[in-house]
Amino acid sequence: MAEKEIILQIKDLSKQYRLGVVGTGTISHDLNRWWHKIRGKEDPYLKIGEKNARTTVGNSKYVWALKEVSFNVEKGEVLGIIGKNGAGKSTLLKLLSKVTTPTTGTIRSRGRIASLLEVGTGFHPELTGKENIFLNGAILGMxxxxxxTKFDEIVEFAGVQRYVNTPVKRYSSGMKVRLAFAVxxxxxxxxxxxDEVLAVGDAEFQKKAIGKMQDIAKGEGRTVLFVSHDMTNIQNLCTKSILLENGMMVMHGETEEVIKRYLQGSEETYVKSxxxxxxxxxxxxxxxQKVTIGDGxxxxxxxQDLKINVELNLTSLEEFSIGYLFKNEKGQVLMASNxxxxxTKLYPKSGKNAIAIVIKNLPLAPASYSLSLFVGNGKFDIDIIEDAITFPVFWEHEHILPPAKKWGSTFGITLWEY
Amino acid sequence: MNKPQENNTWLFEISPKSSLFDFKFKEIWRYRDLLLLFVRRDVVTLYKQTVLGPLWYLIQPLLTSVIFTLVFNGIADISTGTVNAFLFNLAGITIWNYFAECLKATSDTFKKNENIFGKVYFPRVIMPLSITVSNLLKLGIQICIFIAFYVYFSLSDKAGSVSMYILWTPVIIFIMGLLGLGLGMIISSMVTKYRDLTFLVQFGIQLFMYVSAVMYPIAIVQEKLPSYVSWIVEYNPLAHVIESFRYMVFSGAYMENPTNDFSILNILLMLGISFIVFLFGLIIFNRTERNFIDTV
Structure with missing residues (x-):
């Protein structure tokens, strides 16, 4: 390992964002603020109580989106970057692709870096597929x-041979994505x-895209940094991974172990205020007030049976109702009830109120799901939290293999009577 | 973990600081294909637009010129010598429009391209540069109309005569483009901080036109207005560029007493000024491009 060449070196990389207090963005606002100031009045645009729940520094105006991250990437390595929303993945990629500059620290590279952040940037609807291939390629640095020299290959890979001279505005959205990815x-x-490009396109194209990624990584010996929420893809593609949490790198090692650590999650995974x-x-x-999944x-x-515990503050109510709703990663509603x-009629008890929602034989396939919660007063909803908590579901049936991804998000234990 | 091999050379380094005068010309050169493709995109989409799109570039200068003729020459009675007043105004407007279009289009570079700038890196300056180049097409269209009217009016001898200095036209256009680009880059950087500046730009360009000798010769201002007002026009580099252009096409026939006061030194001076404006704009632009995505 030591004799391999380091192609990318990231050292003490930090990025600080300021929470919206300083500039209001317009001259008239700034003039107004100045006018208030000379009369000794309060700043009319000062926002109070701006919070970033994901940061550890609570009452500071600054947020570290990324803090003192250091790691090296070897040539030919495929590095997965894992982390929850807001952990700093996108910030890291933005810094790497030079879209913005770091607050401190350096990135040193021995090769050109190109990013595949959300494909299709810069497509112009009026231009033909061919013209857009050239434009998009040039934007990406070719x-x-x-x-x-690559033109025919790109067209073939995207499967749009017939439409090369058609304006892109007549393409289906799938074709656009395929073309963009191909470029x-x-x-x-x-x-x-x-970054997450594989989440688009139909199943066939996704397979093709992952295959291409594997070729790039393994066959052509190129270095790839790969960000995804899909652990299957990360596992398939990456040899090593890093795990980001709240802007800090908490782990760097073999992909399997990093994924394990990520899925176990921090204390926030199963208990959330x-x-x-x-x-x-x-x-x-x-x-x-608080939700606890299982025993926390x-x-x-x-x-298996799933118990969801929700703590409530019911002092203002005479009667209440509660409901839940599960969504998969694509935001599709899978199951709900209330x-x-x-x-069932529920009445507040004195003291601390908590309700346990027990779902028998949880029919969700192994993946990550979000839970939305609703509380009503018996007539209408008075407290709604969409996607209150997101947690993973695992598979542990000894004699049954886990369902394939394309079989959907739900499953039922099936008996085969013959 | 691995020890970094400090002695080896790195291809590049991204760090918080960079030199103020790092213009990255080398990088811009590497992305020259992108510049050309952006220009191509602008040209092709202009051509693919509805009929009224390209037609607008004909109507706008012609109508403006007609109104200027009515107001400034008809009502205010500004003399344009033996040159037809409409043609005189058209000359000024044609060359002014190139500057104004470049300034207007480049001044919201950051805001307009927020989406693409937020995702991929390329030298941002490619964007305003390509706008300046593709605006040459519109200028070309307008120059063609101007030539058509010039020929028409010269048949009745109302167009003066073309001077030898006409060969300087490319330099004049270059100065206008460079000034528009430079100012546009400065403004576009400020727009990232103050969004309502865009409205001011529209208004400012209009005001600026009235002090840039677009619809009157500089000499008239000196003659009719007191010196504490006329200096605005006299020291306005754009006024001199426009005046030079008119001198070139009409050989000064629009003046009361045509003199041979076309000065190459003057043009070179304007060229110098526009270079300084451009470099200043580039410095500010490069500063802004580093972090603007955090503030938009």
């Missing part, structure tokens, strides 16, 4: 000559940065 995949930088939750519907009462620390297993459906 020269015209380079694109020319980007045929880039020839020494280091390729990929719902006070001042960012997804709470505006203007609603803060009834729900053990894994959730597919097909106490009204069962005709």
């Amino acid at each position: 020269t015209k000559a380079e694109i020319k 980007a995949a045929h880039l020839e930088p020494e280091i390729l940065v990929v 719902l006070k001042a939750h960012e997804n709470r519907k505006k203007g609603r009462q803060e009834i729900m 620390s053990s894994k959730v297993i597919s097909g 106490t009204m459906q069962y005709g």
